[in-house]
Amino acid sequence: MTARPSRLAWLAAVVVAAAVLTGTARGRAEPFLAAVPLLVAFFIARRPDATTVEAAEVVLSAGATPEGSPLAATYGATVADAPGTVEIRPVLPALLGVAGARHALREPDMGGHVAWTRTARGEAVGTMELGVFFLRLRDRLGFWVAELRVETSCRAVVLARARPARTLPEPRRAGAPFGMHPSRRVGGGTDFADIAAFGAGDRLRRINWPVSLRRGDLYVNRAYDERSADVLLLLDTFASVGRRPRSSFDLCLRAAADLAAGYLRQHDRVGLMEFGGWLRWTRPGSGPAQLAAILHALSRAVISRAEFVQDLTRLPETMLSRRTLIVALSPLADPRFGDMLGRLSRHGFDVTLLALRADEVTAPPPRSERGRLARRLWLLERESALRGLRRHGVRTTNWSPREPLEVAAARLRLPEYEGETRWFA
Amino acid sequence: MVRLTGLLAGLTLAAIPLVLDAHPAMLMGAMLAGLAAASAVWWARPGLAAAAATMGVVMFGAALPGAMSAVSLALAVGLGVAILVVLDLAQFRRTALQGDVAAEVVRRHTAALATAALLGLVAAVLLALLAESGARLLPWAWRTPVAALGGILVLAGLLRAGTARRGKDAG
Numbered sequence: 001m002t003a004r005p006s007r008l009a010w011l012a013a014v015v016v017a018a019a020v021l022t023g024t025a026r027g028r029a030e031p032f033l034a035a036v037p038l039l040v041a042f043f044i045a046r047r048p049d050a051t052t053v054e055a056a057e058v059v060l061s062a063g064a065t066p067e068g069s070p071l072a073a074t075y076g077a078t079v080a081d082a083p084g085t086v087e088i089r090p091v092l093p094a095l096l097g098v099a100g101a102r103h104a105l106r107e108p109d110m111g112g113h114v115a116w117t118r119t120a121r122g123e124a125v126g127t128m129e130l131g132v133f134f135l136r137l138r139d140r141l142g143f144w145v146a147e148l149r150v151e152t153s154c155r156a157v158v159l160a161r162a163r164p165a166r167t168l169p170e171p172r173r174a175g176a177p178f179g180m181h182p183s184r185r186v187g188g189g190t191d192f193a194d195i196a197a198f199g200a201g202d203r204l205r206r207i208n209w210p211v212s213l214r215r216g217d218l219y220v221n222r223a224y225d226e227r228s229a230d231v232l233l234l235l236d237t238f239a240s241v242g243r244r245p246r247s248s249f250d251l252c253l254r255a256a257a258d259l260a261a262g263y264l265r266q267h268d269r270v271g272l273m274e275f276g277g278w279l280r281w282t283r284p285g286s287g288p289a290q291l292a293a294i295l296h297a298l299s300r301a302v303i304s305r306a307e308f309v310q311d312l313t314r315l316p317e318t319m320l321s322r323r324t325l326i327v328a329l330s331p332l333a334d335p336r337f338g339d340m341l342g343r344l345s346r347h348g349f350d351v352t353l354l355a356l357r358a359d360e361v362t363a364p365p366p367r368s369e370r371g372r373l374a375r376r377l378w379l380l381e382r383e384s385a386l387r388g389l390r391r392h393g394v395r396t397t398n399w400s401p402r403e404p405l406e407v408a409a410a411r412l413r414l415p416e417y418e419g420e421t422r423w424f425a
Numbered sequence: 426m427v428r429l430t431g432l433l434a435g436l437t438l439a440a441i442p443l444v445l446d447a448h449p450a451m452l453m454g455a456m457l458a459g460l461a462a463a464s465a466v467w468w469a470r471p472g473l474a475a476a477a478a479t480m481g482v483v484m485f486g487a488a489l490p491g492a493m494s495a496v497s498l499a500l501a502v503g504l505g506v507a508i509l510v511v512l513d514l515a516q517f518r519r520t521a522l523q524g525d526v527a528a529e530v531v532r533r534h535t536a537a538l539a540t541a542a543l544l545g546l547v548a549a550v551l552l553a554l555l556a557e558s559g560a561r562l563l564p565w566a567w568r569t570p571v572a573a574l575g576g577i578l579v580l581a582g583l584l585r586a587g588t589a590r591r592g593k594d595a596g
Binding site: 006007008011012014015018019022023025026028029030031033034035036037038039040041044084085087100101102103104105106107116138140141142 | 471472474475478479482483485486487489497498500501502504505506508509512513516517520521523524525526527529530533534537538541542544545546548549552553556
């Protein structure tokens with residue numbers, strides 16, 4: 001480790017030079033004497049040249065923490081032959097909220113060990129590198145300083161805080177049995193379908209006694225079968241609007257977590273696909289383990305701009321089944337995402353788009369006349385794109401970040417939003 | 426404690442030139458230097474501390490009386506210690522700014538500063554005594570060779586220190 005003179009050494013040199021000049025100009029020895037304590041302190045300082053860092057590590061309080069929860073990182077190092085204090089200065093990602101001290105000054109113990117525990121708060125979903133920090137070694141008075149960048153392997157995973165959405169986009173086609181979505185088939189559900197004559201296999205508790213007495217024969221109430229659905233959350237990773245942690249991408253990540261928790265709570269099978277420069281896929285599944293898998297996949301999601309676009313309609317049936325409800329989350333900042341949704345719908349996929357109002361993500365409405373005009377034009381273009389998607393059979397709704405996700409999902413159930421959709425096609 | 430020590434050092438820095446010459450202009454300058462030194466420690470500004478120290482040295486030089494005396498020598502040593510304290514504390518506070526500083530660090534730093542100040546004091550007094558005795562005892566003919574020898578010794582010491590450190594770096 002190579003030491004260099006610190007700022008204090010240069011400032012001391014300036015003062016010593018001033019003393020020498022004053023003494024020379026006045027022809028007196030006293031100013032020289034005034035510089036002696038500074039010179040003595042400089043020459044007795046022990047340079048941290050021989051200091052070596054024998055071990056360094058970063059230990060996290062938890063492997064993965066929910067968004068907004070505190071996360072403690074302990075930076076530790078073992079330094080040999082340190083002449084003075086050791087400064088620990090971590091390099092923290094911008095998405096970690098930190099309050100309090102930004103660095104620490106520590107005195108090595110008998111074994112040369114120094115450590116500092118710092119608490120941060122994950123402000124956005126993601127995987128963050130926490131293993132990099134700087135060690136600055138100084139002599140006792142700080143005339144010499146040596147710096148070393150330490151890189152260890154330590155990543156903090158900040159997971160979305162999933163609040164199960166109560167209102168969810170409904171699938172057009174139900175899938176496997178034992179779910180909560182009424183299907184067109186008559187079976188053992190709870191939603192009333194019709195009344196039919198009693199037959200072999202009908203349960204006694206389903207007998208409609210008033211009708212049976214009037215008709216003089218046994219009649220039973222029949223109900224629609226209830227089934228689960230296969231849901232694929234399609235995340236737009238082409239582009240993001242706004243600055244993290246309040247960008248459109250963050251809102252989409254949180255919405256995806258809420259939707260996944262909501263669907264999984266009603267026993268549906270949920271998968272996740274990140275569609276952007278890279279195509280990443282989490283296999284559909286159900287249960288708490290699947291929710292954890294989706295939350296971890298969301299924490300790895302990144303915006304990846306690329307010119308190469310995969311054609312989702314060519315994915316194998318095992319990856320993207322025709323019975324799957326595709327719930328897309330996007331600010332529609334990149335037209336390629338909308339184009340792909342239209343293409344999927346034309347190929348018979350059940351596609352629902354929650355289109356995030358990107359203009360409400362970024363800033364207050366523009367004040368100038370030109371700004372307002374530009375915003376209106378942008379909204380017209382966006383509405384035109386949404387209308388085009390609706391023509392292709394995509395169920396779309398505008399989703400404002402100021403309103404809960406459930407409001408947008410409930411709007412999808414209104415008749416005017418069904419538009420030209422092809423139900424049960 | 427650190428701030429209080431810094432303020433006292435700033436006060437010393439301002440007071441020393443006034444002991445030698447209490448001219449109104451000197452009073453203004455000394456007050457300015459003391460204020461700058463105290464501000465430098467209070468707000469952790471090492472650059473301001475260096476400016477205050479330089480100002481203090483220049484004013485001290487301007488306030489020196491015609492003849493060298495024991496008082497002026499003692500004041501020069503005191504000024505040196507005050508400069509060291511002001512500079513060091515301003516830099517230490519700068520390093521500790523927005524940081525989590527262990528109490529042990531402050532204790533050891535204060536001890537090291539006290540040691541350095543003491544050693545500086547002793548060295549300055551020894552140098553003053555040596556210079557004074559040399560000025561009194563050495564005949565005029567010997568003074569130039571002795572001064573040259575001292576200069577050569579100092580240069581050799583500096584060179585040795587420099588080469589020894591370079592050797593360590595290489596190793």
